[in-house]
Amino acid sequence: MKSRILLLFILFILTSCKREPKISSSDWTLLSNRLQYKEQNGILQLKSGNFTYDFKSDQMPFKKIILLNASMAGYITELGAEDLIAGVSSPEYIYSDKIQNLLKEGEILNVGNEQKYEVEKIISLKPDAIFTNYVASFDNTYQLLKNNGIKIIFLDEYMEQKPLERTAYIKLFGKLLGKNKEAETKYQEVEKNYKELKQLALQAKTRPLVLANIMYGDVWYLPGGNTSTVNYISDANAEYILKNNTEEKSIPMSFEEVFAKSGNVQYWVNAGNHVSKKEMLSMNPLYSKLDVFSKGKIYVITGKEIQKANDFFESGVVRSDLVLKDYIKIFHPELLPDYQLTYMKELQ
Structure with missing residues (x-):
């Protein structure tokens, strides 16, 4: 029954969200209406929905990350960057064989679930960043993690309604994880295939x-x-x-x-x-x-x-x-x- 409820929630949010107004600037790389970034003076500036971030060049690429959403594991596996994952939440919802094997070996830790995250365990892992969808009810948890020097990056990939724009989030992961070439190659492959298939149809x-x-x-x-x-x-x-x-x-x-x-x-x-x-x-x-x-x-x-x-x-x-x-x-x-x-x- 829990899996049915989760499926309803996922299908509902995939079809129920509005876009933010588009930000246009020649300086920004726009991946979608809600995700854009630019590099200037040794700083990577990121705008994701209502959130903005600045990352200095010496803070990247991230070497240790935590994922609080199974959907984000897809980007990591496509980049072959599973070894950068230190922790995940609700591992039972993750499909990747490699991530599951790393969990069994203790290389990746279970840091809780959608009801409660294990904050002390997360802090002890000292991740460079946590990737998650923003959930207002977890504001206190987010603040506690931030107070301990942990970066939390909120992404809204589930709200993207254009398939290739959702795919394009892989470019951001590539930028933050030092996998630029792999990300661009994968995106171009998917984009090319998608456009050819659309013509075939x-x-x-x-x-x-x-x-x-x-x-x-x-x-x-x-x-x-x-x-x-x-x-x-x-x-x-x-x-x-x-x-x-x-x-x-x-x-x-x-x-x-x-x-x-x-x-x-x-x-x-x-x-x-x-x-x-x-x-x-x-x-x-x-x-x-x-x-x-x-x-x-x-x-x-x-x-x-x-x-x-x-x-x-x-x-x-x-x-x-x-x-x-x-x-x-x-x-x-x-x-x-x-x-x-x-x-x-x-x-x-």
Whole structure:
């Protein structure tokens, strides 16, 4: 049940957040509307959401870091920098084999979870920096760590709605961890693949109608029309059920409202972490009323999942090209006849 609640929380925040106003300056390297940095007079200045940071050249690259969010592990593993991690929170949600092995060997320590961080252990590790999403309820903990000379860098990668902008955060990690070349190479690879896949999708002869997400209680939280999920659907040359919506947040709807719009739906994606259609109906019998349930195809994001750890929320944060490739394979299988799904799985 806890994993289902976490999945709901992750899917909700991925589709429910607004962007900050764009900061434009020729001096800044803009990775997204909410993340930019520049180097001047031996200082790296970083703006991340509402937070600003200055790092002197002799403070970088960081040699010892702590991650308080599993999604950030994806950037570290893509850079091959797992050995720089001194601690992580909630390790049961981390998919990376190497990080799990380092945990078993005691090279990486468990520093708590989303309920309570082990502050004394964090302080004893003396990290150069902690990377995390900002959570207001942890303000006292953050301040205590800062009082002990620990840098806390708040990043909002989960709020990015454009897939390649979320991937671009790898450039910042490369800058801070002394992995500039590796980060730029990886980003260019993903960007090139993504753009080529987007062009490939345009060759499809059909543009199927798509439904996304599932119900929680009596509410169906559909992704808004400008969310990352819908950007993937659009770039895969498919049509979303709320194609005219312009929100960057989730849209709560009743089953009846979704039913009225779903008559021609051929594909249902991001259908939670259900293991079968039978199990899906046991959670909500109303699904059987949808034509797509019996006549279409349903996909869940559990293709790379081990117990509580799901690689879609880890490496998938960086590998937007592979996520797009999955969607194209789902909607237009004839375009990728030899490709096997990476993060998605058809529900039987």
